[in-house]
Amino acid sequence: MMIAAAPVRDAGGEVLAALVFIIDPAAFKRIIYIARMGESGETYVFDANGTMVSRSRFEPQLRSLGLLPADTSISSTFNVEIRDPGGDLTRGFVPTASRRGQPLTRMAVEATEGNSGVDVHGYRDYRGVEVVGAWMWLPGLQIGIATEVDESQAFGRLKALRRMFWVLILLSVVGSLGLFVYTSVIARLRRTVETAQRLGQYRLKKKIGEGGMGKVYLAKHAMLRRPTAIKLIRSDESEGQHIARFEREVQMTSSLTHPNTISIYDYGVTPEGVFYYAMELLRGYDLGQVVAESGPLPEARVIHTLRQACGSLSEAHALGLIHRDIKPANIMLCEQGGVFDFVKVLDFGLVRHVEQSESVALTQAESITGTPLYLSPEQIVSPDKLDERSDIYALGAVGYYLLTGEPVFTGYTPLEVCSQHISTQPESPSSRSGRQITPDLEALILKCLAKDRDDRPASAEALMQSLEACADAPKWKAADARAWWAARAVSEGGDLDLSPRIGRTDPSRLSGSADPTLEVDLDDRSLGRT
Numbered sequence: 001m002m003i004a005a006a007p008v009r010d011a012g013g014e015v016l017a018a019l020v021f022i023i024d025p026a027a028f029k030r031i032i033y034i035a036r037m038g039e040s041g042e043t044y045v046f047d048a049n050g051t052m053v054s055r056s057r058f059e060p061q062l063r064s065l066g067l068l069p070a071d072t073s074i075s076s077t078f079n080v081e082i083r084d085p086g087g088d089l090t091r092g093f094v095p096t097a098s099r100r101g102q103p104l105t106r107m108a109v110e111a112t113e114g115n116s117g118v119d120v121h122g123y124r125d126y127r128g129v130e131v132v133g134a135w136m137w138l139p140g141l142q143i144g145i146a147t148e149v150d151e152s153q154a155f156g157r158l159k160a161l162r163r164m165f166w167v168l169i170l171l172s173v174v175g176s177l178g179l180f181v182y183t184s185v186i187a188r189l190r191r192t193v194e195t196a197q198r199l200g201q202y203r204l205k206k207k208i209g210e211g212g213m214g215k216v217y218l219a220k221h222a223m224l225r226r227p228t229a230i231k232l233i234r235s236d237e238s239e240g241q242h243i244a245r246f247e248r249e250v251q252m253t254s255s256l257t258h259p260n261t262i263s264i265y266d267y268g269v270t271p272e273g274v275f276y277y278a279m280e281l282l283r284g285y286d287l288g289q290v291v292a293e294s295g296p297l298p299e300a301r302v303i304h305t306l307r308q309a310c311g312s313l314s315e316a317h318a319l320g321l322i323h324r325d326i327k328p329a330n331i332m333l334c335e336q337g338g339v340f341d342f343v344k345v346l347d348f349g350l351v352r353h354v355e356q357s358e359s360v361a362l363t364q365a366e367s368i369t370g371t372p373l374y375l376s377p378e379q380i381v382s383p384d385k386l387d388e389r390s391d392i393y394a395l396g397a398v399g400y401y402l403l404t405g406e407p408v409f410t411g412y413t414p415l416e417v418c419s420q421h422i423s424t425q426p427e428s429p430s431s432r433s434g435r436q437i438t439p440d441l442e443a444l445i446l447k448c449l450a451k452d453r454d455d456r457p458a459s460a461e462a463l464m465q466s467l468e469a470c471a472d473a474p475k476w477k478a479a480d481a482r483a484w485w486a487a488r489a490v491s492e493g494g495d496l497d498l499s500p501r502i503g504r505t506d507p508s509r510l511s512g513s514a515d516p517t518l519e520v521d522l523d524d525r526s527l528g529r530t
Contacts, residue, residue: 002028029055040131040150048112048142050104052080058127065089065127067099082108085128093128111137111144122151202230202266202278219278228265229282233275243275250277252321253348260312260343282344284334285488287402291328294484296405299438300475301341303467305333306399308343310464313395316348317388317460323348324386326394327374328401341481372417373407374398377451380418389453392463396448396456400426403441404433408449422451440470 002023007015032054035043045054056076062068067089068076083102087093095102104112106123116136125131125148132155133148202219208229209216219230233246247267254264267277287305291297297305309331316323323330325347336342376393379386400408409420426449430437444466450456457463467473 001025033057035147037147037149038153040129040153041148043145043147045143045145046082046108046111047144050082050108050112051078052076052082052126053078053143056080061090061127067126080126082126084124084126086124088124088128088130090127090129095128107133107135107146107148108144111135111146113137114139120154202228204230218281227281228278229280230276230278243269246275246277249348255319256312256315256321256348258312258315260308260345261315261348262344262346282332282334283336284332284342284344286346287328287331287333287398290333291402291405296433297402298472298476299403299441299470300472301480302399302402303441303470303473304341304476304481305331305343305402306395307464307467307473309345309395309398310460310467312343312345313388313391313460314464317391321348322386322388323391323394324379325371325374326391326398327371328398331398335485340478340485341476372414372421373409375418375421376453377422378453380422387453388459389456392448392456392460393450393453395460395463396445399445400429400432400449403429403437403445406432425451438470438472441467441472444470 002025004021004023005018008017008019010016032043032045036057042057044052044056046052054077056062059068059076062076062080063070063072067080068074081099082105083099084105085093085095085099085102086097087095089095103109105125107117107119107125110117114137118134120132122130122132125133130151131148132151133146135144135146137144201222203222205218205220207215208218214231214233217230217232219228220226221228250264250267253261254267262282263280265278265280267275269275309326313323313326323345326345330346332344332346333340334342334344336344374394374397376386376390379390379393397408408426409417409424411417411420426446428437429442429445444457444463448456448463457466
């Protein structure tokens, strides 16, 4: 029971009676319980002797600690004294003094002396647990009321904030170190770039292209002031036999003088071991771009383009050189000296001499070198035994693409595409495109795509003559080319690309190939289907 009594006095102050109020303990208990915070906070009432006169929320724990009898009928009310055991009983501390010999807790001492206060620094409660709390002594009732919560819970978020603060400091230190390292690396790279900006007599201006094997920069000759394209071979390619291979390719390409072949001016190796070569800078678009943006080309323009490419290949074949990677991305339509639709054959990077034996070849004999969509059957079956008619097949495949806007064969894997090159007869360009292609040009393209190389035109010169004999050959005029270029310049704001298309993606290629120059092992490489 909870009872509050007030005296009833007469005029002289003598007590005549008492007015007694019986208070529902459950209501008082609810008030105490409402003031509890979280999982460890409790609010309790105690008397002037430091004895708890409300119920503790920790009764099961107090029984396990020996502060209450095991008999559950005995509650903590009037049976727990607010004494400091000297250590945390919940962590196994064993006091040296009996309960009666232990002092009141710091809070209980302050309160029973009539003081109210707050302690956020921490003190031990009657279980010996470090808590923070606030208390008030009610002298009229001769009781105190305290609210306490475990320090670990009270400052848990603050500790988390402190941890986060220290983590941020650590991250700041690491970031500072990273920034220092980054700055050092940037400084070193800047020095490397500054060194690389001058390659012999050439000064690099800006990057204009990038592929799997290297980067292409706009450069200018220091003395001649001639705009030039410089290709830097990727560092992991600039080693050992790769250097020998690149030197051989550049030397072979530089021996070609046909106007439809890109000119090589110079080559070398930087002090850091990066191989580079300088070539003429072209203004134009590769055939993949042209078809992707304009669609299939008129027959007369296809003849005009292929005939010029034949001129380039004719000279190379006469010197015993096979290109091995003829494809739309390696043939550009340029503006040169006021002449539009001037063809340049690029990237003789896979060129090989006809008489080169397998023992001296610098590319893997077991791999297929080239781009699967434009490989000749013999390039797949016996890549070490090629002649110029392999380039004729690839040029026929390019012509097919120009007429139809699609490659001759497509597939989900290189093996599927290569298998079709070997055994499947191509669909006629007229059937593929849905429009009638002039019979003489269609027959010539299909002849170039013959499986047996003996059935193809015997040489690039012979193919060029056959193209010139086609009925539509004279129909593509200089005015037509100029009109197309003028329309293109207007659509682009009058700006032309200034780079040979090394490393640009050809829309006719199977997706997934990382570079226009592709060496594919049929057992472990695959490309997506267009």
